[in-house]
Amino acid sequence: MKDQVVSGAPSSFPAHPYRKAAVIGAGSWGTALAVTMARAGCAVSIYGRDPEVIAEMNTKSTTERFLPGVSLPGNLTGVTDMAQALEGAEAVLIVVPSRSVREVSRQVAEHVPAGIPIAVCAKGIEPDTGLLMTQVAEQELNGHPIGCLSGPTFALETALGHPTAATAAFPFSYGDRLKPHDSPAVRLAVSLSTESFRVYVSDDLVGVEIGGAVKNIIAIACGLMTGAGFAENTRAALITRGLDEMKALAEALGGRRETVTGLSGIGDLALTCSSATSRNMALGQQLGEGLSRAQCFEGKPVVVEGELNAISVTDLARSLKVAMPI
């Protein structure tokens, strides 16, 4: 099964949805995914470390800082105790910034029995090691199927119910008797399926994760050029050449080119490079307009994955002798 290519829409693989899941990270994307899973019928516990955010979720069914205007479903419970969040979970989603994935994976490992699938939803490459986020999680979480979820998915749009599609990827090589419909990728896809959210499945973790990590950097570049006063020809050139860089890096790591031309690659690249809703694009645009880093986002701290990852991706590309000029 190791090299079998599995991809497609969840309807091709009927599967049992998870009844109970834990989301670790109560920011915008973690909460949007928790909301989506809860709407799909799963009982979801979401772990956050800020007691005020969690209290607002449980008392008002809102999270105004992260998803303004969104009403949280009743089967979503916020908790500030990680062990409590993970109790009885059949699947775990880790949704924190890439720089926190190792620390959080280590914490999750203390509370989750072996065999429970873990989906890492952060986009990035670890500095110094050059590891994908699923590889980081794998080092900390022994005995778990580890996969990822990625795609063109602004959190607020997802939570507001705008039609959205993403890709879930898990390897199909563990467990001799595993059938495609038993794969965590398929079960996760089904567990997240609502009228407005559709998840496609893949077994190409490298292709999926490289798309997510690289698109943020290209989006900063698109923002820079927009802020500096350049126009659409320049953006099209950056997106197209950026896609080529993504393909080259994915291939060098054993990923597939066709994955990069899917939702998690060109889909996310197109989204993030075209809209100031993207924090990466917005940062680039403000810098291009001449603001200092401290002035961007009115001085508030905002997660901009492409900043850190511009360095880790460049280092990784150099170590593999892949040309990535952008």
Ligand SMILES: NC(=O)C1=CN([C@@H]2O[C@H](COP(=O)(O)OP(=O)(O)OC[C@H]3O[C@@H](n4cnc5c(N)ncnc54)[C@H](OP(=O)(O)O)[C@@H]3O)[C@@H](O)[C@H]2O)C=CC1
């Ligand atoms: N927002 C989006 O549209 C999308 C985001 N993503 C990806 O999801 C990841 C998370 O981004 P996003 O949710 O947007 O970021 P946010 O800034 O909205 O939220 C990050 C959350 O992670 C929490 N966190 C950070 N470090 C830790 C830690 N060590 N332990 C526990 N919680 C922690 C933060 O808690 P605190 O507030 O206490 O610091 C916060 O609740 C990123 O990699 C991003 O690229 C992917 C797709 C869409």
Ligand SMILES: O=C(CO)COP(=O)(O)O
């Ligand atoms: O990854 C995202 C959409 O797919 C979110 O993009 P930003 O992190 O740039 O806001």
